[in-house]
Amino acid sequence: VSAQNTIKLDATDPKITINKNIYGHFAEHLGRCIYDGFYVGEDNKAIPNTNGVRNDIIEALKKLNIPNLRWPGGCFADTYHWKDGIGPKKDRPTIVNTWWGGVTENNSFGTHDFLNMCELLGAEPYLAGNMATGTVQELADWVQYVNHGGESPMSKLRKENGREKPWNVRYWGVGNEAWGCGGNMTAEYYANEYRKYATFMSSWTNTNGIFRIASGANVADYHWTETLMKNIPKGLLEGVALHSYSFVEWNKKGSATSFTEAQYFKTLQTAWKMEELVTKHSAIMDKYDPQKKIALVVDEWGGWYDVEDGTNPGFLYQQNTMRDAMIAGLTLNVFNNHAERVRMANLAQAVNVLQSVILTKGDQMILTPTYHVMEMYKVHQDAKLIPLTISTADYVFGDEKLPAVTASASLAKDGKTHLSLTNIDPSKAQEISIQLDGKKFKNVSGRVLTSKKLQDYNSFEKPNIIQPALFKDASLKGDQLKVKLPPFSVVVLELL
Numbered sequence: 001v002s003a004q005n006t007i008k009l010d011a012t013d014p015k016i017t018i019n020k021n022i023y024g025h026f027a028e029h030l031g032r033c034i035y036d037g038f039y040v041g042e043d044n045k046a047i048p049n050t051n052g053v054r055n056d057i058i059e060a061l062k063k064l065n066i067p068n069l070r071w072p073g074g075c076f077a078d079t080y081h082w083k084d085g086i087g088p089k090k091d092r093p094t095i096v097n098t099w100w101g102g103v104t105e106n107n108s109f110g111t112h113d114f115l116n117m118c119e120l121l122g123a124e125p126y127l128a129g130n131m132a133t134g135t136v137q138e139l140a141d142w143v144q145y146v147n148h149g150g151e152s153p154m155s156k157l158r159k160e161n162g163r164e165k166p167w168n169v170r171y172w173g174v175g176n177e178a179w180g181c182g183g184n185m186t187a188e189y190y191a192n193e194y195r196k197y198a199t200f201m202s203s204w205t206n207t208n209g210i211f212r213i214a215s216g217a218n219v220a221d222y223h224w225t226e227t228l229m230k231n232i233p234k235g236l237l238e239g240v241a242l243h244s245y246s247f248v249e250w251n252k253k254g255s256a257t258s259f260t261e262a263q264y265f266k267t268l269q270t271a272w273k274m275e276e277l278v279t280k281h282s283a284i285m286d287k288y289d290p291q292k293k294i295a296l297v298v299d300e301w302g303g304w305y306d307v308e309d310g311t312n313p314g315f316l317y318q319q320n321t322m323r324d325a326m327i328a329g330l331t332l333n334v335f336n337n338h339a340e341r342v343r344m345a346n347l348a349q350a351v352n353v354l355q356s357v358i359l360t361k362g363d364q365m366i367l368t369p370t371y372h373v374m375e376m377y378k379v380h381q382d383a384k385l386i387p388l389t390i391s392t393a394d395y396v397f398g399d400e401k402l403p404a405v406t407a408s409a410s411l412a413k414d415g416k417t418h419l420s421l422t423n424i425d426p427s428k429a430q431e432i433s434i435q436l437d438g439k440k441f442k443n444v445s446g447r448v449l450t451s452k453k454l455q456d457y458n459s460f461e462k463p464n465i466i467q468p469a470l471f472k473d474a475s476l477k478g479d480q481l482k483v484k485l486p487p488f489s490v491v492v493l494e495l496l
C-alpha cells in the first residue's frame with residue numbers, strides 16, 4: 001500500500017463546464033462497426049432492430065447518455081461520396097472500402113440511416129466531410145441536404161427521399177488525418193484547402209449553427225496546430241482536432257488480452273502522454289485564441305492492439321481488458337481537467353473496432369470494461385469542473401515511472417459532487433487523503449471497477465466478469481475524505 005497520495009479539492013465556485021461532448025463516440029465504416037455491428041438490416045428477423053439498427057446497442061448507448069457520434073470515418077470519410085448512400089437502397093452503387101479490408105459495401109447504411117439513428121440515440125451527429133477525393137460542391141451540397149429548411153435543390157432531394165424536416169447537423173469535420181490517409185498534405189496546404197471548403201459550408205439555414213472542425217495534428221505535431229491557428233481566419237474555424245492512440249509499439253502492438261507488465265506499462269505511458277499533448281496543443285491555441293473560442297477536439301483516442309486471432313487484419317477487431325479501463329479512466333480525467341479547451345472527444349470506436357464499448361457476435365452483445373468506465377464517468381457530463389491539486393505516488397516499472405493516481409471532480413446540476421479516481425498501478429493499492437474545501441459534505445458513496453487480473457475481459461461466454469461494484473473503502477470525517485483504491489481500479493465517488 002502506498003500512502004503518498006494527497007488531493008485537495010476546491011469546490012468554492014466551480015466555473016468551467018465539462019462539455020458532455022468529451023464523452024463522444026466514433027463509428028466508422030470499418031470492419032464490423034457499421035455493417036454487422038450497429039446495422040444488421042431492416043429485414044433481419046433474428047436480431048431485434050429499429051430501421052435495421054440493433055435495439056440492444058441503442059439501449060446500451062442511451063444508458064451512457066452518448067452525447068455525439070462521429071461518422072462515417074476516419075480514413076473512410078475521405079473516400080466516401082454521400083450521394084451514393086441516399087435514395088432507394090436497391091439502386092445504390094457499391095463502394096470498395098479501400099482502407100479497411102478492401103471489402104465491397106452496398107451503401108445500405110447512408111446519411112438518412114445515420115442521422116435517424118442519432119435521433120434514436122439522442123446523440124448529436126458529427127459528420128466527417130470528404131475533402132480529399134470529394135469537391136467543395138459535394139461537401140456544400142451535403143450541408144444543404146441535411147440542414148436546409150427552405151426550398152433548394154438539395155432539400156427537395158431530401159424530401160423526395162422521405163425526410164421533410166432538416167436534421168440541423170451542427171458538427172462537421174473537414175477532412176480526416178489530412179497529414180496521412182486524408183491526402184498526405186502539408187499543414188500549410190491543408191490550411192488553405194480548409195479555408196476554401198469551410199467558406200461554402202455555412203450558407204445554409206441551420207437553427208443549430210455550424211461547428212467546423214479542422215483535421216488536426218497527429219500526436220505531437222505542434223507545427224500542424226500552429227499552422228492551422230495562424231493561417232485560418234477565426235470566423236471559419238470552430239474546432240481543431242487531435243488524434244492520439246495508446247499502444248505498446250506502433251509496429252509491434254501485441255495481443256489485446258495477453259500482455260506482460262512491460263507491455264502494460266508502455267501502453268499506459270502512451271495514454272498518459274495525452275496530458276502533455278493537450279497541454280501543449282492548448283498552449284499554442286492560447287497564443288492565437290486567448291479567449292478559447294476554438295475547441296480542441298480529440299476526435300480519435302483509445303487503445304490499439306493486434307486483431308483477435310482468426311479475424312480480418314483490416315477490421316481492427318480487438319478485445320477489451322482492464323488495461324483499457326485504465327486508459328479510459330486516466331484519459332477522461334485528463335480531458336475533464338482540460339475542459340476549458342477540450343470540448344469534444346471521440347473514443348475510437350463504439351462497436352467492434354479498437355477500444356470499443358460494445359462487442360457483438362450474432363445476436364449477442366457484450367459491454368466492455370471501457371463501457372463501464374464511460375457509464376461511471378457520465379456524471380461529469382455538463383457538470384462544473386472542480387479544480388483540484390494532486391500529489392501522487394509513482395507507479396514504477398524498471399527505471400521508469402508514471403503517476404499512479406489521476407483524478408477529476410465536478411459539481412452536477414442536481415447539486416451532487418463527483419470525484420473520479422484511477423489507480424493504474426497493477427500491484428499496489430493507493431491510500432489517498434483528500435481535503436475538501438469550499439463545500440460541506442455529509443455523505444460519500446461510490447462504485448468501483450476492478451477485477452482479479454489485469455488481463456481479464458468480458459467474453460460472450462462470460463459477459464459479466466468485469467462490472468461496477470459498490471465501493472466501500474471511502475470514509476468521510478468533516479472536510480477529510482480517506483479513500484483506498486485497489487490496484488488497477490477506477491472509482492467514482494458521489495458526495496452529498
Ligand code: AHR
Pocket residue numbers: 028073074075076176177300348349354
Ligand atoms: O480509427 C481507425 C483509424 O485510425 C481512422 O480511420 C483514422 O483516422 C486513424 O488513423
